Amino acid sequence: MNRRVHAFNRGLDANLLRPVTRGMSAGESKGGPSAGGKAVELVGNFGGNLSLPGKVVNHLLQGRPVPAVKNTFRFLVNSTLGVAGFFDPAGADFALPEEDTDFGETLAVWGVPEGAYLELPLIGPSTERDAAGRVVDLFTNPLSYRLNSDERLIGLGARVVSKAGERGRFGDSVDSILHESADSYVQTRLIYLQHRRHELGEEGDEIDPYAE
Numbered sequence: 001m002n003r004r005v006h007a008f009n010r011g012l013d014a015n016l017l018r019p020v021t022r023g024m025s026a027g028e029s030k031g032g033p034s035a036g037g038k039a040v041e042l043v044g045n046f047g048g049n050l051s052l053p054g055k056v057v058n059h060l061l062q063g064r065p066v067p068a069v070k071n072t073f074r075f076l077v078n079s080t081l082g083v084a085g086f087f088d089p090a091g092a093d094f095a096l097p098e099e100d101t102d103f104g105e106t107l108a109v110w111g112v113p114e115g116a117y118l119e120l121p122l123i124g125p126s127t128e129r130d131a132a133g134r135v136v137d138l139f140t141n142p143l144s145y146r147l148n149s150d151e152r153l154i155g156l157g158a159r160v161v162s163k164a165g166e167r168g169r170f171g172d173s174v175d176s177i178l179h180e181s182a183d184s185y186v187q188t189r190l191i192y193l194q195h196r197r198h199e200l201g202e203e204g205d206e207i208d209p210y211a212e
Contacts, residue, residue, distance in 0.1 A: 044161060
């Protein structure tokens, strides 16, 4: 099943995401990023800012108040001085980079095992624990309860654009894994599990790259 989903995601990337994101981030104008790249960056900043309250909740659930406080100040600064989060004065002027986390990490802190590797349609590599975390993250952001349906759709669209921008920025690396490796599924699985375990500070069992 994972390989079939991976083949679907790979085909979607080749036929839609890769050509679209190349257009969004193609080239640089004199003295800096292209206009398209800058627009994607601003929209990505906006979407990232909207996600910060949820990250604050997760840090508190993990018993980590320091990153929760930093993300709170980052949200307040960028929501005001950063014009609703389109700009990032918190990072540029106040040394407050985003402290990333999610409910998958919260589950890891609580001792929940990662479970089996999964490849999810459209989303890509995950584990059973991270897939469950993605579902819960839909409900942990307190800001979502303050927005109407149109505002939530705008926020979702901004996060999609942000992900597309990442695909454009790291296009060469993604291409080498998905479209140039001998077995893109094996490479994707191995790289994701290694990175995620390192990110969470988990050693885990030795990874069998050919396991389904």
